[in-house]
Amino acid sequence: MNDSALLPAVEIEPEGPHRATVIWLHGLGADGHDFEPLAAELQLPAALGVRFLLPHAPRRPVSINAGTLMRAWYDIVSPDLSFAPDRPGIQASRQAVARLAEREMARGIPPERIVLAGFSQGGVIALETMAHHPQPWGGVIALSTYVALPDTLPAAPRPVPIFMAHGTLDTVVPYTLGAAGRALLEAKGYAVEWHTYPMPHSVCWEEIRDIGHWLARRLSAP
Known part of the structure; x- marks a missing residue:
């Protein structure tokens, strides 16, 4: 595969042999460097051999921010995130992430x-990448997020484990929207491990600790 066709990304190599990969996607207006410190903070055993890929989303005008050009995986037109979702943008981004995985x-x-x-x-x-590119993925970590295209979410072809977490004080992606996404995923047969934290639209130390434990369990499995 021609690397020039791939999303640019921060790549953090393991200390020893490469045995697993985590592809970590940032939020609106950030870039791959946003979660770069996380690789160390998760305190994963070196023996797991985890490479972290932290891609940069393309720059695009974002309607909710007066058309400002910024890194975004798709456009947002309203604070009501369920209104007029950017289907082409979401589909293009999931395909770009799938190419990184390939x-x-x-x-x-x-x-x-x-x-x-x-x-x-x-x-x-x-x-979206997990649901529409049905490889036997090792897992999905979905933080402070939601199911943007519920009408096209397919039934789970296999029980991919999902670590899904949300802040109860989140006003950007409301807690109720995240919880609705969890319920839909479970109804479609996905295996969701649900976590909540008393925080706004952010991450917290307790969440990072729990992700580290979850990842170590997932990637230590034979």
Whole structure:
């Protein structure tokens, strides 16, 4: 695969042999550097051999921000995130993330040792990629996010484990919207492990600790 066709990304290599990959997607207006410190904060055992890929979303005008050009996985037109979702933008981003995963598979990493992760908009794309590119993924981490296209969410072809978390004080992606996404995923047969934290639209130390434990369990499995 021609690397020039891939999303640019921060790549954090493991200390030893590469045995697994986490593809982590940032939120609106950020970039791949936003979660760069997380690789160390998760305190994963070195023996897991985890490479972190933190891609940068394309720059595009974002309607809710007066058309300002910024990094975004898709356009947003209203604070009501369920209103007029940007289907073409979401589909293009999930395909771009799938190409990154395909590059990891070409490097010898099986899909069951690839975890898709994302915060807010990035979580939307992680879930969409998992649902519409039905590899036997190692798991999905979906933080402070929602199901943007509930009408096209397919039934789970297999029980991919999902770590889904939300802040109870979130006013950007309301807690109720995240909880509705969880309920829909479960109704469609996805295996969701649900976590809540008393925080706004952000991450907290307790959440990072729980993600680290979850990832270590997932990637330690034979």
